[in-house]
Amino acid sequence: MNFESKTVIITGATGGIGGETVKKFLSKGANVLATDIDSDNLKAMEQATDHGGRLKTFLVNVTKETDIQSMFNTALDAFGSVDILINNAGYEGKVKPFEDQATEDYHNVMKVNVDGVFYGMKYAFKHMKKGSVILNVSSVAGLRGSANVAPYIASKHAVSGLTKTGALEGGPKGIRVNSIHPSPVDNRMMRSLEEGFAPGQGAAAKESLEAGIPLGRYATNEDVANLIVFLASDEAAFINGVQYRIDGGMGAS
Numbered sequence: 657m658n659f660e661s662k663t664v665i666i667t668g669a670t671g672g673i674g675g676e677t678v679k680k681f682l683s684k685g686a687n688v689l690a691t692d693i694d695s696d697n698l699k700a701m702e703q704a705t706d707h708g709g710r711l712k713t714f715l716v717n718v719t720k721e722t723d724i725q726s727m728f729n730t731a732l733d734a735f736g737s738v739d740i741l742i743n744n745a746g747y748e749g750k751v752k753p754f755e756d757q758a759t760e761d762y763h764n765v766m767k768v769n770v771d772g773v774f775y776g777m778k779y780a781f782k783h784m785k786k787g788s789v790i791l792n793v794s795s796v797a798g799l800r801g802s803a804n805v806a807p808y809i810a811s812k813h814a815v816s817g818l819t820k821t822g823a824l825e826g827g828p829k830g831i832r833v834n835s836i837h838p839s840p841v842d843n844r845m846m847r848s849l850e851e852g853f854a855p856g857q858g859a860a861a862k863e864s865l866e867a868g869i870p871l872g873r874y875a876t877n878e879d880v881a882n883l884i885v886f887l888a889s890d891e892a893a894f895i896n897g898v899q900y901r902i903d904g905g906m907g908a909s
Contacts, residue, residue: 659686668745670697672843691716718772751852769811786830823897839903870905
């Protein structure tokens with residue numbers, strides 16, 4: 657899995673999964689444009705990472721189409737091509753029953769998780785060539801229901817639809833499109849959700865959620881990054897249009 661001369665764009669790059677994915681691609685020789693909405697974290701990433709000039713950072717709000725346009729232009733100017741897009745930016749929203757969900761919160765989740773993926777795919781198709789890859793980081797929430805997180809569930813199901821359509825349109829062009837569906841991952845987002853599910857008892861919520869995973873633990877950021885790198889590689893050259901679980905066996909029941 658050698659990515660020398662290939663350019664990767666990663667959104668949500670300073671989060672748990674995003675940060676680990678940046679490291680993995682750099683270790684495999686790729687050029688990486690790491691994007692995020694947090695300028696301080698981007699600056700810290702660039703300063704702390706040994707990258708030999710192969711890492712560029714760029715401030716992006718994925719809910720703004722003009723930011724996505726600029727993101728691609730920046731990658732092209734810096735590295736000359738865009739070969740892999742990792743649509744990783746995501747927002748969990750609030751843990752509340754339907755009747756208590758604020759409409760504004762619903763729209764915020766959809767803007768990040770759906771609009772951001774749509775814009776990314778739109779401009780990827782404008783600039784990508786044969787052999788390129790789009791990977792959408794979704795969730796097991798995109799394959800099942802779960803109480804009290806309706807906006808998040810809806811957004812991740814939408815990502816599955818965008819992925820399938822992208823695979824059908826991209827296949828004849830030699831562009832593969834897949835989505836990745838992790839179980840709970842041991843990072844900031846799950847701390848937020850645990851507290852939402854059981855205010856003041858996040859540790860107990862984590863224990864309960866882990867009990868529903870046959871392997872008995874959350875995924876790590878590295879678990880997910882390893883799968884991302886594999887699916888972006890030539891070793892996965894015939895995998896297209898798949899909703900790829902990485903869930904410790906949750907989907908087996």
